[in-house]
Amino acid sequence: MSIPSTIREYRSQGDNHQNLKIQQAPLSKPRASEVTIKVHAVSLQYRDLIVSKGRYPGQKTNVVPCSDGAGEIVAVGEDVKGWKVGDRVSPNFAVDHIHGDVTEDIKNTGLGGQIDGMLREYINVPSHSLVKIPEHLTYEEGATLPCAALTAYNALLGPVPLKGGDYVLVLGTGGVSIFGLQIALASGANVIVTSSSDEKLQVATKLGAHHVINYNKNPNWEDEVLKITAGRGVDHIIEVGGPNTIRKCIKAIKYAGQVHIIGFVSGGDSGIPVGAAIGKAITFRGILIGSVKQFEDMNRLFIARQIHPVVDRVFSFEQAIDAYSYLESQKHVGKVVIKIA
Ligand SMILES: NC(=O)c1ccc[n+]([C@@H]2O[C@H](COP(=O)([O-])OP(=O)(O)OC[C@H]3O[C@@H](n4cnc5c(N)ncnc54)[C@H](OP(=O)(O)O)[C@@H]3O)[C@@H](O)[C@H]2O)c1
Known part of the structure; x- marks a missing residue:
């Protein structure tokens, strides 16, 4: 050439x-x-x-x-x-x-x-x-794959990987979140997706989401998440919302659950509510994409499950x-x- x-x-x-x-x-x-x-x-x-x-x-x-x-x-x-x-x-x-x-x-x-x-x-x-x-x-x-998919993979299958049967909550239907949905499903989790739009939630359902919540129609979506999990809360959260969603995520996470701090699409400037975080013994993990090694590991999952x-x-x-x-x-x-x- x-x-x-x-x-x-x-x-x-x-x-x-x-x-x-x-x-x-x-x-x-x-x-x-x-x-x-x-x-x-x-x-x-x-x-x-x-x-x-x-x-x-x-x-x-x-x-x-x-x-x-x-x-x-x-x-x-x-x-x-x-x-x-x-x-x-x-x-x-x-x-x-x-x-x-x-x-x-x-x-x-x-x-x-x-x-x-x-x-x-x-x-x-x-x-x-x-x-x-x-x-x-x-x-x-x-x-x-390099940014959005690897970020979701690093969150869900990083140092504290999800277990089959875990509940995963993904916020919105953008790049990171849809990969979060696909990776969580491929790894045996139950997935809850929130979105601003019913049409987008239909796409999430078609992809296999077990539960969907329109956060515009249901501003107290964290209560809905608790209802879905029989009051227990979810195991992992793909937190792309930032300051304006973090308090809701603290309510929606289970005791000692993993909140993956990824983005800030919801805006706002408040910090993490320390008392509430201590009170539920939550782990917050900031994610910064991932390595070549994690990228290779992720691709094995994509190949094994033929994820598109x-x-x-x-x-x-x-x-x-x-x-x-x-x-x-x-x-x-x-x-x-x-x-x-
Ligand atoms: N830390 C890292 O390594 C890393 C890597 C990649 C991305 N990020 C960050 O993650 C975030 C998402 O990135 P992306 O590339 O996936 O974005 P994107 O494809 O542009 O997706 C944005 C989506 O966020 C959703 N959204 C907007 N406001 C929301 C709210 N209040 N609550 C919940 N969802 C809301 C919307 O979906 P709906 O209409 O369905 O709600 C929107 O389409 C960004 O802040 C980005 O900077 C971080």
């Missing part, structure tokens, strides 16, 4: 996604420890909206946005072992997070935030960041701004994808 010396890429000045600019850029040869990937698809996260507004901690100026992509290797550096041209791959969200705990240095290798990301036609990445895309997935599906990510809509490379607007509108269930090649 001939590799171009000039490619197209987007850049963000942090002044809103409407101002994302496409430009031409040179493509260098991969360094000895790198591979060149022809990017086929990219998926969007809530984080990409934050980066586009210039509000992501430590973000690079004039950054190439987006953490999540999938493509094929088109060139291999001279010291790279174990990878070859034609392999279907994704780089991990933080390219240096190979295994174990995250560190400050690792955090500073986040694609599309601290370093240039995936919203471009080709990228050079270190080979230690690579994970193979499961064979049953298309590039569009594979592009959804829920791709809501696919936009073209030229429509990237529309894709961001669609994500921002929160009309989606699961993932919004940009097809590049």
